Amino acid sequence: MTPEQDQLRAGVRKLLEREPEPWTALCAQIGVAALTVPERFGGLATDTESGAGITEVQIVAEELGRVLADVPFLGSAVLTTTALLTTRDDSACERLLPQLAEGAVGALAWTGVDGRWDPEQPAVRAQGATLDGSAHYVLDAAEATVLLVAAATADGPALFEVDPAHPGVERTAVAAMDETRHLATVTLDRAPARPLGPVDLSRVRDVACAVLAAEQAGAAARALELTVDYTLRREQFGRPIGSFQALKHRMADLHVLVETARSAAYAAPESPRLAAVAKVHCGEALATVAAEMIQLHGGIAVTWEHPAHRYFKRAHATGQLFGPPQQHLARVHP
Structure with missing residues (x-):
């Protein structure tokens, strides 16, 4: 590890020791939610293609794992941000990534009840600009203000943005074995969606x-x-x-x-x-x-x-x- 990476690890560990609810402080003081967001979209990453060096992201994850931290890092800063970046939709990135970099919670709805997370077979289907189906095991969906859905289309998997508050979108928290990992089922019933482009699942x-x-x-x-x-x-x-x-x-x-x-x-x-x-x-x-x-x-x-x-x-x-x-x-x- 470089001295900068050691400092990142030490800073995260020290903050986790003193903060019982650390997400806000992790984002404001260390910028963990911005690690995967390129600088041109308001983040800390210098690699405009794929975000921050993955090692820094893993260092944060390792420290969070040590204390079983109850934070939306994996679902929001990793899954949601990475999915958005793979679309190469600059307008969507300019609109959504600054929010995620500041700590807004994002969620990616993807897999079915079988929990296979198959890159070729998302659980939700798109019919034009509307979505139907249920995605399971969606990390941090109940608290998300940015909700993205990977959906099957005639041209392959694509990413869509939906309004979490729309009547056609139902988010149901599920009781999980691990109480520090928040999962939900997202059910979409002819929910209007904004297409963001093909997604590399x-x-x-x-x-x-x-x-x-x-x-x-x-x-x-x-x-x-x-x-x-x-x-x-x-x-x-x-x-x-x-x-x-x-x-x-x-x-x-x-x-x-x-x-x-x-x-x-x-x-x-x-x-x-x-x-x-x-x-x-x-x-x-x-x-x-x-x-x-x-x-x-x-x-x-x-x-x-x-x-x-x-x-x-x-x-x-x-x-x-x-x-x-x-x-x-x-x-x-x-």
Whole structure:
């Protein structure tokens, strides 16, 4: 990492430590929502083609994952902004990206109830300038003021903007396993929409997987830190359980798993295949570390008083986000 990237990480971590509801401060003081927005549209990114260096975005995601932050970064600053940029519609970007860069919440409606996030088959269909259908697992849709919809057209997937307040647009929040990840179903009934142009959903999915992988790596690292700390304090037979050789071996294996997850996450932007690798490996790494966290903490880990159950829920919820592991394994080994 460069000194500037280290400073970004330190700044995000310090802010998360002092702010119980950090989204406004993250946007105003650090500009996390502007990282993916090119400078000409009011953001911080110098790459006008694809937004900020993806590494900076992943650094933020890794720090957010460490504390399971309840913020709309992944759904708004990553999914929505990336989808909008792939349309190459400058007028839409000039109108919407400055809002998103300042912290307005955006949402991208895409997948069906099967949760496959298929780039070729959006759940919603377009009939001219109206949309019909239901998109599921829409991140931060209930709070979004900018609502974009990936819809199937005769010429392939295209991106549309809809008014969240229109009577033909219904947003229904769904109860999720992970209470820090806000999902909703967006139902469109002949909803009028503004076409923004063809959208590269394959590109959007790969960016989302790379950022999610960094978030999972951050969560896994913190879960392991908490577990190691507990085993150094919890005593059995007159000494800390962390001194037992069997537990030392288990935690050493987890350390290797966490480090390989970080490596996979930061390599993910290099190619679609590596994005798929990161999606699978980082998801499995977090699930494994979270399960070991439960085991090594014992009964306290499944109570509301302890954060272990939150890491466990995040692990299993993110494992299915942007498509189940077997779908991405098929991309690695076609």
